[in-house]
Amino acid sequence: MALPHTLITSGPTRQHLDPVRYLTNASSGQMGAALAAAALELGHKVTVVSGPVEVEYPNLCRVVPVVSTEEMLAAAAELFEDADGLIGAAAPCDYRPEVVASQKISKTGAPLELHLVETDDIVATLAARKGARWVVGFALETDDHRLRAIAKLERKHCDLIVSNGAEAMRSSHNSVEVLAPDGSTVGRFEGLKTDVARGILSVIDSRLCRPASR
Amino acid sequence: MALPHTLITSGPTRQHLDPVRYLTNASSGQMGAALAAAALELGHKVTVVSGPVEVEYPNLCRVVPVVSTEEMLAAAAELFEDADGLIGAAAPCDYRPEVVASQKISKTGAPLELHLVETDDIVATLAARKGARWVVGFALETDDHRLRAIAKLERKHCDLIVSNGAEAMRSSHNSVEVLAPDGSTVGRFEGLKTDVARGILSVIDSRLCRPASR
Numbered sequence: 001m002a003l004p005h006t007l008i009t010s011g012p013t014r015q016h017l018d019p020v021r022y023l024t025n026a027s028s029g030q031m032g033a034a035l036a037a038a039a040l041e042l043g044h045k046v047t048v049v050s051g052p053v054e055v056e057y058p059n060l061c062r063v064v065p066v067v068s069t070e071e072m073l074a075a076a077a078e079l080f081e082d083a084d085g086l087i088g089a090a091a092p093c094d095y096r097p098e099v100v101a102s103q104k105i106s107k108t109g110a111p112l113e114l115h116l117v118e119t120d121d122i123v124a125t126l127a128a129r130k131g132a133r134w135v136v137g138f139a140l141e142t143d144d145h146r147l148r149a150i151a152k153l154e155r156k157h158c159d160l161i162v163s164n165g166a167e168a169m170r171s172s173h174n175s176v177e178v179l180a181p182d183g184s185t186v187g188r189f190e191g192l193k194t195d196v197a198r199g200i201l202s203v204i205d206s207r208l209c210r211p212a213s214r
Numbered sequence: 215m216a217l218p219h220t221l222i223t224s225g226p227t228r229q230h231l232d233p234v235r236y237l238t239n240a241s242s243g244q245m246g247a248a249l250a251a252a253a254l255e256l257g258h259k260v261t262v263v264s265g266p267v268e269v270e271y272p273n274l275c276r277v278v279p280v281v282s283t284e285e286m287l288a289a290a291a292e293l294f295e296d297a298d299g300l301i302g303a304a305a306p307c308d309y310r311p312e313v314v315a316s317q318k319i320s321k322t323g324a325p326l327e328l329h330l331v332e333t334d335d336i337v338a339t340l341a342a343r344k345g346a347r348w349v350v351g352f353a354l355e356t357d358d359h360r361l362r363a364i365a366k367l368e369r370k371h372c373d374l375i376v377s378n379g380a381e382a383m384r385s386s387h388n389s390v391e392v393l394a395p396d397g398s399t400v401g402r403f404e405g406l407k408t409d410v411a412r413g414i415l416s417v418i419d420s421r422l423c424r425p426a427s428r
Contacts, residue, residue, distance in 0.1 A: 017237075019356050019380050021307070025234050026266075052240075054268045093235070095326055104356040104380065107332055112309055114328035118321055142233050142318040166233050166318065 004209045006044040007083040008035050008061075009076055009090035009122060011051035013069045017114065018101035026169040027091035029053030031138075034197035035089055036061045041198070042205050047083065049075045051090060069093050069119040080126050085134040085208060087200075088123035089162075091169075095119065127157040134159045134208040136200075142166050150183050159208055160186070162200055168193075178203050218423045220258040221297040222246055222275075223290055223304035223336060225265035227283045231328065232315035240383040241305035243267030245352075248411035249303055250275045255412070256419050261297065263289045265304060283307050283333040294340050299348040299422060301414075302337035303376075305383075309333065341371040348373045348422040350414075356380050364397050373422055374400070376414055392417050 010032020014022040032048060033055045039046045046061035049072055057063045064079065066072045069092040080086055095116040105112065127135040137158040139149035142165065149163035161179050168174040174196045178187035186207065189199035224246020228236040246262060247269045253260045260275035263286055271277045278293065280286045283306040294300055309330040319326065341349040351372040353363035356379065363377035375393050382388040388410045392401035400421065403413035 020239050020305070020354065020383070021237060021309070022239065023231075023235060023237055025236065091234075094321055095235070098325070104354075106362075107308055109332065111312070111332075112330040114330055116326040116328055118323065118325075140234065140318075148320075169234070 003043055003045045005083045006039045006046050006085055007079050008032055008048045008087045009072060010048050011053040011090055013051040013072050013092045014067050015093045015096035016100055017097045018105045020104045023093050025091050028170050029055035030193050032089040033057050034193040035087055038197040038201035042201055047079050073120055073122045073125060076122055086126055087136045089138050092122055124156040136204055137161045139163045140166060149179055153179060153181060217257055217259045219297045220253045220260050220299055221293050222249055222262045222301045223286060224262050225267040225304055227265040227286050227306045228281050229307045229310035230314055231311045232319045234318045237307050239305050242384050243269040244407050246303040247271050248407040249301055252411040252415035256415055261293050287334055287336045290336055300340055301350045303352050306336055338370040350418055351375045353377045354380060363393055367393060367395060
């Protein structure tokens, strides 16, 4: 029986306007690191694709650093080939400037019109080709958490989705609900991210890894 | 003779589009921390207004944390009242979305038009009311470094300007030129940021602090 190989995306990504300025978010990578540690504890082989963060990932996992959403998608798509499942814990920047200036944009006193287009959705893209593999998404919303999380699970073809609020960012604590495709809550965890991560991994392990009996 | 009191702005700032997404840059605060340490070595009293960074500032300086450019300007303006000079080493986000959404903007598949306006320039604003105090700016440019730096010095009424390139961001090294109002180079320093900071502080101390003979 081979070890389950779990791929985790973690941290923010950056979408540059020019060589200096970029769009991003405050994702710290703490939840991704905690999930990696919890998966290792359960005997998984773990690969993390991480945006720029200061957090330390466990020594026993392989970490592939990336900057932009395009880079995260490319790295995750390649690594997913060899994985049994994906936990999409990253907060990839989901808009990118349509035009990226090659030199720093000089201030002129005039407003700057920025034309943003959506980046490819990493979880949705990989879930569309998942086959027998499982995919767990994260939904970070500032309102209607539960409703929007279930809509995301369906739209992105996830096997489970973890719903949390923006207050989780940069915090060592988190409060999450794990939702199944039928809309039921299959786990509710609150506390230190390390403990919340163990709860989430326990649900994944029992519901998604065991049935495969690899 | 009172100790010179040096105010340093350091790190990036963030300008939010909504509660999750923001514009920023990769300033690490390392140069600001090195300048603070160098100023303390020369016997200055040091206050740092810092955007969100992971760097550790010296224990002996007072650190005032801020997030946005507006907050950095407000804090720096108040602290400048009691200071003898300002080193503007921060990389404040110089554009802000005209409208900030109170909830996370939902993706719709459509492009997002972002209307950005310039934030107030912290160094220029404080230099306009400096009186007998000195102001040292930083110019980070990706091309025409020297020319643009001198134009900035004049426009912002600085006493000196430190010119460097974008490669300084997130690096422990830097290569700078210190330029005077007559366009002359009064210092050129390259190496570890700690050593470059000592060079810059030495120029400030001899050219701007000593003449005041406080």
